[in-house]
Amino acid sequence: MTLRPGQTQSVRFDGLLMWVSDSPREGSSGKFRVRLIVKPFDAQGVVSPGGDEVRVTLDSPPESSIAAGDRVELVEPYVQAYEFTTHGGTATGLIFKAAALHPAL
Template identity: 35%
Template sequence: MQNIPVILNGYRMTVVDPPAPKMREDGSMVTNREGVTQFVVSVFAKLRPGPGERAPKGEEIKVTLETDPGQGFEEGARVELISPRVSPYEIKGDNGRTVSGLAFRAMGLAPAAPAPAPRGEK
């Protein structure tokens, strides 16, 4: 299965490395089949805790963006992923080891909406 839609509404995402064109090891830019440049951003995803709960440890993830996110997504900015998806992968190396994980993709980035106020507060 590829490009499985995911719901990340319960997570707070903070930009770690601002969006930049995605580059191959040889220095060429990555494009899709139509020739559109792909971008990459690193975000720190942390679950928003409920009232009286402690937030579990977060995770830094790299996300491939299918469109140019534009300006305003500097380090520390709170963002939301537009149409996020994951694809599992498995790569067998020459040394006999297998590496597996999840590749994250999204259509783009948007500034995060303010977190809802806890119940009973305004």
Template identity: 35%
Template sequence: MRDIPVVLSGYKLTVVEPPAPNTRDDGNGGQVVVTDRQGVTQFVVALFAKLRVGPGERAPKGEEIKVTLLTDPGLGFEEDSRVELVDPRINAYQIDSPDGRSISGISFKAMGLKPVRAPREEK
């Protein structure tokens, strides 16, 4: 299964590394920008995901995730910005190495980012 929709509304997402074009090693010591099949540049953002909890509850340890963005998120997503993912998806992967070991996990992707406004403090 690919592109499994995921609901992340129960998490606070904070930018750790601002969005930038996704690159990979070209095999000659250089970098090449990653594009989709139509030639559209892919972007990547690192987010810290922490579970939202109720008053008086203690949140478990959070996790840093890297998310591939299928569109240019634009400006305004600096470090420490609170964001939401637009149409988030996950994909499972497995990489088998020549020595017989397997590495598996999930990767995150989304159509884009949108800012989250901080809730107003009641007086």
């Protein structure tokens, strides 16, 4: 599937362990952004030593109790395609977004 700028697509984070690497911060647009460490579980249910940091823009403010180091879950995560013009041409990419962020159960 190809996304055009502005289009969105839901994504799944099932089977992944996520925790906050830096406390959520409000951006200049009024939206909150949070950086998460995301690691998969292996076939035996053990957390993989590898992982990635993912930046996520939230549609609603996170709970005030969420802080760095907390395990969390994304509510209705999705990606949104973007495009912008630079000096050398056009850049495109995907932004991770979610309706909300709450503590993991």
